[in-house]
Amino acid sequence: MALGPRLDLRQSQQLVMTPQLQQSIKLLAASNLEIETFIGEALEANPLLEAGAVSRDADGPSAEPDDIPREEFTSDKLIGQAQGESEAPLDLNTGALDRDRDTGDGNNGAGAEWGSAITGSGGGEDLPGIDATRAAEVTLADHLDGQIGALACNPREAFVARHIVGLLDDAGYLSADLVEIGYDLGVDLDCVEDALEVVQMCDPTGVGARNLAECLALQAKEADRYDPCMAALIDNLELVAKGEVARLKRLCQVDDEDFADMLRELREFDPKPGLAFASSSDDAVVPDVLLKAKDDGGWDITLNEETLPRLVVNRSYYVELSAGSASKDAQGWLKEKLADAHWLIRALDQRQKTILKTAAEIVKQQDGFFRRGVSELRPLTLREVAEEIDMHESTVSRVTSNKYLHCDRGCFELKYFFSSGVSSSDGEGASSEAIKARIKALTDAEDPKKVLSDQKLADMLNEEGFGLARRTVAKYREAIGIGSSAQRRRAKKLQNI
Numbered sequence: 001m002a003l004g005p006r007l008d009l010r011q012s013q014q015l016v017m018t019p020q021l022q023q024s025i026k027l028l029a030a031s032n033l034e035i036e037t038f039i040g041e042a043l044e045a046n047p048l049l050e051a052g053a054v055s056r057d058a059d060g061p062s063a064e065p066d067d068i069p070r071e072e073f074t075s076d077k078l079i080g081q082a083q084g085e086s087e088a089p090l091d092l093n094t095g096a097l098d099r100d101r102d103t104g105d106g107n108n109g110a111g112a113e114w115g116s117a118i119t120g121s122g123g124g125e126d127l128p129g130i131d132a133t134r135a136a137e138v139t140l141a142d143h144l145d146g147q148i149g150a151l152a153c154n155p156r157e158a159f160v161a162r163h164i165v166g167l168l169d170d171a172g173y174l175s176a177d178l179v180e181i182g183y184d185l186g187v188d189l190d191c192v193e194d195a196l197e198v199v200q201m202c203d204p205t206g207v208g209a210r211n212l213a214e215c216l217a218l219q220a221k222e223a224d225r226y227d228p229c230m231a232a233l234i235d236n237l238e239l240v241a242k243g244e245v246a247r248l249k250r251l252c253q254v255d256d257e258d259f260a261d262m263l264r265e266l267r268e269f270d271p272k273p274g275l276a277f278a279s280s281s282d283d284a285v286v287p288d289v290l291l292k293a294k295d296d297g298g299w300d301i302t303l304n305e306e307t308l309p310r311l312v313v314n315r316s317y318y319v320e321l322s323a324g325s326a327s328k329d330a331q332g333w334l335k336e337k338l339a340d341a342h343w344l345i346r347a348l349d350q351r352q353k354t355i356l357k358t359a360a361e362i363v364k365q366q367d368g369f370f371r372r373g374v375s376e377l378r379p380l381t382l383r384e385v386a387e388e389i390d391m392h393e394s395t396v397s398r399v400t401s402n403k404y405l406h407c408d409r410g411c412f413e414l415k416y417f418f419s420s421g422v423s424s425s426d427g428e429g430a431s432s433e434a435i436k437a438r439i440k441a442l443t444d445a446e447d448p449k450k451v452l453s454d455q456k457l458a459d460m461l462n463e464e465g466f467g468l469a470r471r472t473v474a475k476y477r478e479a480i481g482i483g484s485s486a487q488r489r490r491a492k493k494l495q496n497i
Helices: 019-029 032-045 074-081 140-151 155-167 178-185 189-200 212-222 228-234 237-242 245-252 256-268 315-324 328-365 367-372 382-389 393-399 432-444 454-463 470-479 485-495
Strands: 049-051 289-293 299-303 311-313 404-407 410-413
Touching: 019 328, 019 393, 032 049, 032 311, 032 328, 140 155, 140 189, 155 178, 155 189, 178 189, 212 228, 212 237, 228 237, 228 245, 228 256, 237 245, 245 256, 289 328, 299 328, 311 328, 315 328, 328 367, 328 382, 328 393, 328 404, 382 393, 432 454, 432 470, 454 470
Parallel strands: 289 404
Antiparallel strands: 049 311, 289 299, 404 410
């Protein structure tokens, strides 16, 4: 068969990722703060847009007079029908389905040496809500800076001390090497050490420490309790964490009563003194969806009106500009701004409808959680919700990112309700969060003299209908920060001293 060039005419359909479509997809995943910023920029750039009450009738929020031209927005239809979104890249950290959270204390490897509680996200039957944290009015650096001037011997020492303050982390620890600090500032090591002593003399006591032991030692000295016995105890914090009481008493050369007093004093010290002044990096969480129980046993699901953007097209201003613009360029610019205004209003309205539709399905799927607590949280995937609401999985992923639901049990990110699970005797399966909550409840209620092993926990859970192996129980136990049976036994022994 001879080969040669030829012309063909073909028809095909292809999704074009227009700028408007890309922006609509980004709006789905945007948080309240990002939406607020975006609207502010749009109001500045488009004179036809203004903030005002939005009509929410069946015809949509932008019912404009007939003399204003309209456009069909393909991007809105695509977002509403979720066609072709699988070709658009997902935002980072929006595809994870297994939400096993690992909680722990990262303070120099010694977070629970003197009995501080460690809890996980599945820590209780009724999980706490998300509290909005306010940043401290005075930062740690400002607080220390006001003290250095009176404590430093000369301006040079004060300068180095203030530089060290700038290197402290939120907990008040110094991780930088003193030799490197001296090299950077062009001073000798003795000067840096003197400046560090100035910082460590400041309030709160313990700031400027380079590790946990030094932080506790500074506080013990301030309390006039840094005798050789206490020094030996602080120098062996790893043994405190392991619960090796007999060995510690030999090292400290004290009896049971003195050791109990020393341990009690150690627990009263603050391992992170700087956190009292640390500003919170979390913004106040404003829920997007409000959930209330109805008298008839159903649920009342509404959007939080305070977070809804209220935008309208300034009709009179458009008519005035249109009548006074004779040039084609001016008319073209005006039509472009009008199209942008229409698109933004419709895109935001579609975003709210998609959020409400997705949240309603999540409430339907997790009805047991909202009525009885985390023990009833069932395994749920993005695909299940997407199939029920006839949208693409990527759309659900974007909608549930940075969106929060408020109910009687607290405020939860929509992503929280998606988790992996294991099979159970009732055939429904159990969420990993429910399993974690049950493991914590069992370990909290265990007899200090009969601490439950992982195998015993697995047997008890299997009796309740969960199909769990010992290694699976160990994985969930570690994920919520609960120690092994040996570690718990030693910790309970220390707490009873």
